[in-house]
Amino acid sequence: MSAVDITPHSPEKTSMSIRSVINNAGIGIALLLMILFFSVASEHFLSANNITNILTQITINLVLAVGMTFVILIGGIDLSVGSVMAFAAVVAGKAITLPGLGATELIILAVLAGVLAGMICGILNGVVSAYWSLPSFIITLGMLNIARGAALQISGAQTIYSFPFAFEEFGSMLIYGVPVVFLVALALVVIAWFVLNRTVFGRLIYGIGNNEEAVRLAGHPVFWYKVAAFSICGLTAGIAAIIYMARLNISSPIAGIGFELNAIAAVIIGGTSLSGGRGSVIGTLLGAFIIGVLANGLILIGLSDFVRQMITGLVIVIAVILDHYRAKYSAS
Amino acid sequence: MKLMKFAAAAATSILLSTSIAAADDKPVVGLIMKSLANEFFQNMLAGAEAHAEKRGDYELRAVGMQNETDFESQINAVENFITQGVDAIVVAPADSKAMVRPLKRAMEAGIVVINFDVALDEGAKKQQGVDLAFVGPDNRGGAKMAGDALGSALGEGAKVVIIEGNPGADNATQRRLGFEDAVAEHKLNLLDSRTAHWETEEANQVFATMLTANPDIQGVMAANDSMAIGVVKALESAGRSDIKVVGFDAIPAVLPMIEDGRLLASVDQFGQEMAANSIDLALDVLAGGPQLEGWVKTPIELVAGE
Numbered sequence: 090m091s092a093v094d095i096t097p098h099s100p101e102k103t104s105m106s107i108r109s110v111i112n113n114a115g116i117g118i119a120l121l122l123m124i125l126f127f128s129v130a131s132e133h134f135l136s137a138n139n140i141t142n143i144l145t146q147i148t149i150n151l152v153l154a155v156g157m158t159f160v161i162l163i164g165g166i167d168l169s170v171g172s173v174m175a176f177a178a179v180v181a182g183k184a185i186t187l188p189g190l191g192a193t194e195l196i197i198l199a200v201l202a203g204v205l206a207g208m209i210c211g212i213l214n215g216v217v218s219a220y221w222s223l224p225s226f227i228i229t230l231g232m233l234n235i236a237r238g239a240a241l242q243i244s245g246a247q248t249i250y251s252f253p254f255a256f257e258e259f260g261s262m263l264i265y266g267v268p269v270v271f272l273v274a275l276a277l278v279v280i281a282w283f284v285l286n287r288t289v290f291g292r293l294i295y296g297i298g299n300n301e302e303a304v305r306l307a308g309h310p311v312f313w314y315k316v317a318a319f320s321i322c323g324l325t326a327g328i329a330a331i332i333y334m335a336r337l338n339i340s341s342p343i344a345g346i347g348f349e350l351n352a353i354a355a356v357i358i359g360g361t362s363l364s365g366g367r368g369s370v371i372g373t374l375l376g377a378f379i380i381g382v383l384a385n386g387l388i389l390i391g392l393s394d395f396v397r398q399m400i401t402g403l404v405i406v407i408a409v410i411l412d413h414y415r416a417k418y419s420a421s
Numbered sequence: 422m423k424l425m426k427f428a429a430a431a432a433t434s435i436l437l438s439t440s441i442a443a444a445d446d447k448p449v450v451g452l453i454m455k456s457l458a459n460e461f462f463q464n465m466l467a468g469a470e471a472h473a474e475k476r477g478d479y480e481l482r483a484v485g486m487q488n489e490t491d492f493e494s495q496i497n498a499v500e501n502f503i504t505q506g507v508d509a510i511v512v513a514p515a516d517s518k519a520m521v522r523p524l525k526r527a528m529e530a531g532i533v534v535i536n537f538d539v540a541l542d543e544g545a546k547k548q549q550g551v552d553l554a555f556v557g558p559d560n561r562g563g564a565k566m567a568g569d570a571l572g573s574a575l576g577e578g579a580k581v582v583i584i585e586g587n588p589g590a591d592n593a594t595q596r597r598l599g600f601e602d603a604v605a606e607h608k609l610n611l612l613d614s615r616t617a618h619w620e621t622e623e624a625n626q627v628f629a630t631m632l633t634a635n636p637d638i639q640g641v642m643a644a645n646d647s648m649a650i651g652v653v654k655a656l657e658s659a660g661r662s663d664i665k666v667v668g669f670d671a672i673p674a675v676l677p678m679i680e681d682g683r684l685l686a687s688v689d690q691f692g693q694e695m696a697a698n699s700i701d702l703a704l705d706v707l708a709g710g711p712q713l714e715g716w717v718k719t720p721i722e723l724v725a726g727e
Binding site for chain 2: 131133136138139142145146149237241245246247248249250251261333336337338339341342343344345346384385388389391394395
C-alpha cells in the first residue's frame with residue numbers, strides 16, 4: 090500500500106468512530122425528543138399506519154441522501170439529483186411502456202435504463218468537475234438544467250403512465266408493515282456504511298475531503314475517486330427514480346423539483362460537514378428521519394403549510410449551528 | 422471594394438425581405454405562454470401550431486418560459502414583440518399585476534393585445550388606465566363543477582379536504598375558491614386544506630398524512646390531476662376504496678382512473694384549443710371586427726365516468 094496509513098481498523102479510525110457515535114447520539118436524541126413530542130401532541134402519530142407512512146415518505150429522500158453523503162464527504166455538492174431523478178424516471182418510463190414485450194422484460198429493462206441514466210449523469214458531473222478542478226456547485230447546477238431539459242424533451246412534457254401491475258405492486262408492498270421500498274433504502278445505507286468504513290475506497294473518500302493533496306501525494310488517483318463519488322450519487326438518483334415510479338405508477342418530467350435541497354438537508358442535519366471529510370451515513374439516515382418525522386408530525390398536529398415551512402427551515406439552521414460547535418470541540 | 426459589394430448585397434437582401442413581407446402581408450401573431458414544462462401549455466403550444474398551419478393566413482411566433490414564476494422573461498418577450506412590430510400579442514400572464522404595464526406599452530404601439538388563460542388584475546388595470554378584455558376559462562366555476570360532482574355523490578355533511586396548487590398562483594386561488602363554493606353549497610364539512618405545489622409525489626405524502634389525522638375523510642378535491650394521481654395512490658396504499666376524489670385538467674394519465682372509478686371526475690378546460698381560439702379572436706379584431714369587452718368565457722366541461 091501507500092505511504093499514508095489508510096488501512097481499516099487503525100487506532101485513529103477507532104477514535105474517529107467513537108466520536109461519530111457520540112455525534113450520532115446527539116442527532117438520535119433530537120429525533121427521539123421529536124418523536125416523543127409528536128406522540129404526545131397527536132394520538133395518530135405512533136399508529137402502525139402512520140409509521141408505515143413515515144417510512145414510505147422518507148424513502149426517496151433517504152436514497153438520494155445516501156449518494157449525496159459521498160459527494161459531500163469529498164467536499165463537493167450535487168445540486169442536480171432532483172432533475173437527474175426526473176430524467177432517469179422519464180427514461181425508465183419510456184422503456185417500461187415499450188410495446189411488444191412481457192412485463193418481466195419491461196421491468197428489468199426499465200430498472201437498468203433508469204439506473205444507467207442516473208449514473209451517466211453522475212459520471213459526467215464527476216468527470217467535468219474533477220478533470221478541470223471546477224466547483225461542483227456550478228457543474229451540477231448546469232446538470233440540474235441539462236437533466237431537467239432532457240426529461241422534458243424526451244417526454245414531450247407529458248406524464249408517462251400505465252406500467253405493468255407487478256411493478257406497481259412492488260411499490261406498495263409491505264413486510265410486517267414495513268414498505269419494501271424502505272428496505273431497499275435501508276440496504277443502501279448498510280452498503281454505504283460498509284463501503285465508507287470498511288474499505289480503502291471509503292477511507293480515501295474521507296481522506297480527499299480532509300486533505301486532497303495528501304491523498305494525491307500518496308499516489309492515489311484522486312480524479313477517479315471523485316468521479317466514483319459523483320457516480321454513486323447519480324446511481325442513487327436512478328434508484329430513487331425507480332422507487333418514485335413504482336410508488337406512484339407514473340413518470341413525471343417535473344418530478345423531484347427541489348429534492349436536492351431536502352437530500353442536502355438530510356446529510357447536513359445528520360452531522361456531515363459541508364466542507365467534507367467528516368460525517369457518516371448513519372447520521373444521514375437519522376437526518377432523513379428528522380425531516381420526514383417533522384413533515385409528517387407538523388401536518389398531524391394541524392399546523393398550516395406556511396408555519397410548517399418556517400419550522401423546517403429553522404431546524405436546518407439549528408442543525409448547522411450545532412455542527413459548528415461539534416466541529417469546534419472535536420478540533421480542540 | 423469588397424466592403425461595397427457586401428453593403429450592396431446586404432441592401433438587396435433587405436429590400437428582398439421587405440418585398441417578400443409586403444407580398445405575403447400575413448399578420449404576425451406573438452403568442453406568449455407560461456412554463457412549457459407544464460403539460461397544459463405544451464398541449465396548448467401544439468394546438469396553436471396546428472392551428473397556424475391549418476389557417477395559413479397568419480404567422481405564429483410562440484415563446485414560453487423556464488418556469489411558472491419567471492415573469493421577467495415574459496416582460497422581455499412583450500418588449501421583443503413590440504420591437505419586431507408584430508400585429509397582435511396573445512398572452513397568458515405569469516403574473517396578473519406585473520404584466521399590465523408592458524402590455525399597455527404594446528397597446529400604445531398599436532398592437533392588438535389579447536389576454537387569455539389568466540386574467541390581468543382588475544386593480545392594476547384600472548391604475549394603469551388599461552381597458553383589456555379577458556379570454557379564458559372560469560377556473561373558479563370549473564372547480565365548483567368538480568366540487569359539485571363530489572358534493573352530490575357524497576351528500577350533505579360529508580367530510581372533505583382540499584389539495585391546493587402553488588400558494589399565490591392565481592389559478593390555484595381561483596380553484597380553491599371554487600372548491601370552497603361547492604363546500605358551502607352542498608354543506609360539506611371541510612376538515613383541512615393544504616398545498617402540494619401541483620406535484621404528484623408531494624400530494625401523495627401530504628394526503629397520506631392528512632388521512633392519518635382524519636381517517637373519516639370521505640372526499641378529496643385536488644386542484645390539478647397530477648396531485649389527484651398522488652391522492653389516488655395514497656388511497657390504494659391505505660386500502661381505502663370508499664373515498665371519492667376529483668381533480669382538474671383531465672390530463673390523459675387520469676382518463677383510465679376516471680373510467681374505472683378511482684377518480685370520480687376531472688375538469689377539461691380545453692387548453693389545446695384555448696390559445697388557438699384566442700388567436701382567432703385577435704385576427705378578427707385585426708380584420709376590423711369590434712374590440713373585445715369584459716370576460717369572453719371559454720368552454721369548460723366536467724369529465725366523469727359512466
